[in-house]
Amino acid sequence: MMVKRKIIKERIPTPERPVEERLKGFMEVNLGYTFELAVQEAQRCLQCPYEYAPCIKGCPVHIDIPGFIAKLVEYKDEPDRAVKEALRVIWACNTLPATTGRVCPQEDQCEMNCVMGKVGDKVNIGKLERFVADYAREKGIDDELLGEMLPEIEKKEQRVAVIGAGPAGLTCAAELAKDGYHVTVFEALHKPGGVLVYGIPEFRLPNEVVEKELEKLKRLGVEIKVDHIVGKTVTIEELLNRYDAVFIGSGAGTPRLINAPGVNLNGIYTANEFLTRINLMNAYRFPEYDTPIKVGEKVIVIGAGNTAMDAARTARRLGAEVTIAYRRGEEDVTAREEEVEHAKEEGVKFEFFLNPIEFIGDESGRVKAVKFMKMRALEEKDAKGKRKIEPTGETVILEADTVVIAIGKTANRLIVNTPGLEVEGGVIKVDENLMTSIPGVFAGGDAIRGEATVILAMGDGRKAAKAIHEYLQKKAKESA
Amino acid sequence: MYKILEKKEIAMRNIWYKVHAPHIAKKVKPGQFVIVRAFENGERIPLTPVMWDKEEGWIGLVVFTRGKTTLRINTELKEGDSFLNIAGPLGNPAPMEKFGKILAIGLYTGVVEVFPIAKAWQELGNEVHTLHVTFEPMVILKDELEKAVFKHTVETVSIDPNKSFPENMKNVTARAKEKVREMIENLKPDLVFMVGPVGDQKAIFEVVKEYNIPMEVDLHPIMVDGTGMCGACRVHINGEVKFACVDGPSFDAYTVNWDELIARSGYYRDLEMKAMQLYMEKLQAQGGAQ
Numbered sequence: 001m002m003v004k005r006k007i008i009k010e011r012i013p014t015p016e017r018p019v020e021e022r023l024k025g026f027m028e029v030n031l032g033y034t035f036e037l038a039v040q041e042a043q044r045c046l047q048c049p050y051e052y053a054p055c056i057k058g059c060p061v062h063i064d065i066p067g068f069i070a071k072l073v074e075y076k077d078e079p080d081r082a083v084k085e086a087l088r089v090i091w092a093c094n095t096l097p098a099t100t101g102r103v104c105p106q107e108d109q110c111e112m113n114c115v116m117g118k119v120g121d122k123v124n125i126g127k128l129e130r131f132v133a134d135y136a137r138e139k140g141i142d143d144e145l146l147g148e149m150l151p152e153i154e155k156k157e158q159r160v161a162v163i164g165a166g167p168a169g170l171t172c173a174a175e176l177a178k179d180g181y182h183v184t185v186f187e188a189l190h191k192p193g194g195v196l197v198y199g200i201p202e203f204r205l206p207n208e209v210v211e212k213e214l215e216k217l218k219r220l221g222v223e224i225k226v227d228h229i230v231g232k233t234v235t236i237e238e239l240l241n242r243y244d245a246v247f248i249g250s251g252a253g254t255p256r257l258i259n260a261p262g263v264n265l266n267g268i269y270t271a272n273e274f275l276t277r278i279n280l281m282n283a284y285r286f287p288e289y290d291t292p293i294k295v296g297e298k299v300i301v302i303g304a305g306n307t308a309m310d311a312a313r314t315a316r317r318l319g320a321e322v323t324i325a326y327r328r329g330e331e332d333v334t335a336r337e338e339e340v341e342h343a344k345e346e347g348v349k350f351e352f353f354l355n356p357i358e359f360i361g362d363e364s365g366r367v368k369a370v371k372f373m374k375m376r377a378l379e380e381k382d383a384k385g386k387r388k389i390e391p392t393g394e395t396v397i398l399e400a401d402t403v404v405i406a407i408g409k410t411a412n413r414l415i416v417n418t419p420g421l422e423v424e425g426g427v428i429k430v431d432e433n434l435m436t437s438i439p440g441v442f443a444g445g446d447a448i449r450g451e452a453t454v455i456l457a458m459g460d461g462r463k464a465a466k467a468i469h470e471y472l473q474k475k476a477k478e479s480a
Numbered sequence: 481m482y483k484i485l486e487k488k489e490i491a492m493r494n495i496w497y498k499v500h501a502p503h504i505a506k507k508v509k510p511g512q513f514v515i516v517r518a519f520e521n522g523e524r525i526p527l528t529p530v531m532w533d534k535e536e537g538w539i540g541l542v543v544f545t546r547g548k549t550t551l552r553i554n555t556e557l558k559e560g561d562s563f564l565n566i567a568g569p570l571g572n573p574a575p576m577e578k579f580g581k582i583l584a585i586g587l588y589t590g591v592v593e594v595f596p597i598a599k600a601w602q603e604l605g606n607e608v609h610t611l612h613v614t615f616e617p618m619v620i621l622k623d624e625l626e627k628a629v630f631k632h633t634v635e636t637v638s639i640d641p642n643k644s645f646p647e648n649m650k651n652v653t654a655r656a657k658e659k660v661r662e663m664i665e666n667l668k669p670d671l672v673f674m675v676g677p678v679g680d681q682k683a684i685f686e687v688v689k690e691y692n693i694p695m696e697v698d699l700h701p702i703m704v705d706g707t708g709m710c711g712a713c714r715v716h717i718n719g720e721v722k723f724a725c726v727d728g729p730s731f732d733a734y735t736v737n738w739d740e741l742i743a744r745s746g747y748y749r750d751l752e753m754k755a756m757q758l759y760m761e762k763l764q765a766q767g768g769a770q
């Protein structure tokens with residue numbers, strides 16, 4: 001349906017909550033498109049042919065992006081139908097669009113090489129994807145679509161255990177359930193969702209979005225057992241006795257610390273602790289909620305990834321003055337563009353080329369300042385394409401009564417210690433089918449990549465589900 | 481949801497719960513703990529299964545009324561109610577070896593952690609002497625320990641109603657130090673093990689150190705997830721950062737950075753007091769404080 005149409009160079013903006021209002025609470029910052037605005041943005045897409053479209057190539061799960069965008073335009077007079085058809089296209093590759101539409105680093109993926117970029121702004125693919133998912137959720141269209149799929153599921157006898165209820169595990173579970181397998185998810189925490197619930201704050205990803213995903217799983221017949229720590233409550237070996245295959249989606253749960261004096265002073269949090277207290281345990285509502293947190297007046301966040309931005313913006317909402325200190329330069333910030341912009345709008349300060357070398361405490365053992373080594377960039381680049389840095393010898397001390405360390409994470413240790421499970425560089429080793437060194441045990445997401453992205457975790461979950469399906473079919477044939 | 485099959489006050493401020501938790505009963509070993517979340521707006525707190533039954537699928541917990549969460553559990557949860565979440569077992573089991581003669585010390589409700597470990601050590605062929613130092617009305621597990629180990633000693637301190645609770649606690653510390661010194665001199669143990677408030681752990685360690693006897697302690701830093709994910713429970717052990725929930729909770733007392741641990745354990749004291757006070761006011765308004 002190639003229609004000749006006028007090129008609209010500028011992006012249709014998505015409304016955002018004003019800064020003053022944002023800082024008062026945890027309400028979502030970006031308000032998303034209305035149907036009318038979404039259609040206008042959809043009309044900007046040039047509808048590149050499927051085989052060529054650079055957006056599809058840039059998306060790690062290869063969503064037919066022009067395909068879903070076309071549905072919005074095609075049925076623009078029937079919003080419900082437009083959304084349903086668009087969702088059908090998206091679901092073929094991605095079952096968590098409300099999440100990925102919000103949190104994918106679109107500028108490095110689907111939107112990176114969008115053809116529209118040559119003449120104007122790139123198409124706002126992320127926000128369109130999010131719109132489809134949100135509209136569908138609000139109107140119950142996703143339930144309807146799922147309802148149509150359910151009767152087609154042919155129940156199978158085989159059982160699969162999934163470890164971890166983050167995006168990797170949840171996706172793998174959903175796909176396997178759609179293939180008819182009995183799936184049980186084992187989750188260590190009291191609430192499923194992984195980083196989506198304990199890490200990413202509500203102002204970026206409201207809880208209801210994740211809850212809806214979980215409901216979907218329930219309808220697919222997936223059982224989620226919370227409070228079950230694999231490696232402690234039950235071992236992988238035991239799971240293999242009771243299930244025909246196992247998928248590990250246990251994430252990168254171990255926070256990295258800075259090896260500098262004073263790192264255990266009070267007031268120094270890992271980003272995981274800081275965000276878990278606030279997002280999972282609602283400490284920002286203490287004493288209505290029992291878990292406490294202390295966010296002082298001056299907060300320093302160390303690191304410049306998504307986690308650092310989330311911690312910084314959270315601290316701003318709790319009234320603190322916040323500085324992000326990063327050992328490299330601005331061009332090497334790894335967080336999504338949108339988060340960096342939002343952080344700046346919200347008054348987060350940025351200091352570059354500062355590497356912490358000592359945490360200084362008061363007599364009570366609480367941090368009061370951080371000593372940094374000033375760094376400088378060299379021309380030479382490292383393996384990741386970032387400019388190498390070296391100390392200048394000059395130091396600087398910044399005051400802080402709270403410090404959040406957000407410099408990354410490695411794989412969950414309880415899983416990594418499984419006998420027979422090969423691990424390399426702190427992550428689980430897998431073959432091209434995502435099978436680990438233990439036959440029948442597959443893995444994906446941050447557990448095999450280190451801290452990566454939601455969409456890669458999801459993509460792994462989906463790929464592993466396919467591999468598990470093939471593995472189980474082969475197994476069934478062999479035993480028949 | 482984990483149903484409370486039995487609730488009983490076994491001593492002042494010490495409440496016993498028999499809880500249906502088959503996934504934990506099947507797996508728990510002496511030295512391990514669980515993380516409990518009792519209320520929708522509640523905290524996750526670590527507690528220790530003191531005994532359990534694999535076949536019947538229950539674990540026994542003793543909750544000492546300390547701050548808001550423990551008071552709230554002990555006040556609001558009734559027999560037949562349920563804990564929302566119990567995750568575990570967490571932490572590493574205590575090392576089960578033949579050490580020889582062991583002195584295992586519990587202060588206050590710390591004896592809950594001592595019991596399963598001491599019992600298992602005795603069964604393994606060690607000669608286990610246990611010592612429980614606490615206030616007079618707070619003695620627990622006396623019969624059980626007498627049956628389980630070579631010799632169980634209870635030392636009680638009476639509560640002086642004219643003094644504050646922290647003042648009274650100093651007497652327990654002093655008595656514990658004296659008694660430990662005496663028992664070390666008499667018994668010459670090969671290993672000392674101790675559980676109790678971190679300040680007391682340090683105080684007792686200083687006594688044990690004089691005799692140069694190996695000492696293990698179960699550490700109690702503040703925890704959130706208990707699975708190694710948050711780092712709240714981190715302590716310096718021999719100059720290296722360890723997470724008590726996955727690397728411990730048991731450590732060699734000679735390697736612990738005690739002052740850091742004491743400071744970390746007290747970080748939220750002002751907020752804890754505030755929460756406690758608000759809760760007490762609420763209870764008084766309802767006319768139902770215990």
Ligand SMILES: Cc1cc2nc3c(=O)[nH]c(=O)nc-3n(C[C@H](O)[C@H](O)[C@H](O)COP(=O)(O)OP(=O)(O)OC[C@H]3O[C@@H](n4cnc5c(N)ncnc54)[C@H](O)[C@@H]3O)c2cc1C
Nearest residue numbers: 164166167168188194195230251306445446452453454457
């Ligand atoms: C604060 C923060 C912000 C982020 N922002 C973005 C963003 O904007 N965009 C983006 O794409 N990515 C972002 N990421 C990264 C992204 O969230 C992760 O890459 C993604 O969640 C990985 O998914 P996963 O399923 O592999 O693991 P997780 O989401 O980590 O889920 C793993 C689950 O397994 C459970 N588990 C662990 N061990 C066990 C065990 N032994 N037994 C049972 N259960 C276990 C955990 O409790 C958890 O629920 C962010 C990460 C953080 C921390």
Ligand SMILES: Cc1cc2nc3c(=O)[nH]c(=O)nc-3n(C[C@H](O)[C@H](O)[C@H](O)COP(=O)(O)OP(=O)(O)OC[C@H]3O[C@@H](n4cnc5c(N)ncnc54)[C@H](O)[C@@H]3O)c2cc1C
Nearest residue numbers: 513525526527528543544547548549550700702703745752
């Ligand atoms: C491994 C381990 C095993 C334990 N076993 C038992 C047990 O069997 N029975 C028992 O009664 N108590 C046990 N505790 C202690 C128990 O967890 C605390 O008494 C409880 O968390 C106090 O909560 P509160 O709200 O009542 O008191 P608060 O007023 O909030 O705190 C009082 C003090 O308890 C400590 N504390 C508070 N929150 C936590 C937390 N989340 N994690 C650890 N410590 C905390 C702090 O030092 C604090 O100053 C154990 C602790 C650990 C670490």
Ligand code: SF4
Nearest residue numbers: 059100104109110126
């Ligand atoms: S899943 Fe992510 S990368 Fe793929 S189209 Fe959606 S927003 Fe873009």
Ligand code: SF4
Nearest residue numbers: 045046048055114115
């Ligand atoms: S590259 Fe851009 S213009 Fe082309 S189909 Fe994709 S979104 Fe549309």
Ligand code: FES
Nearest residue numbers: 706708710711725
């Ligand atoms: S309690 Fe979170 S890492 Fe130990």
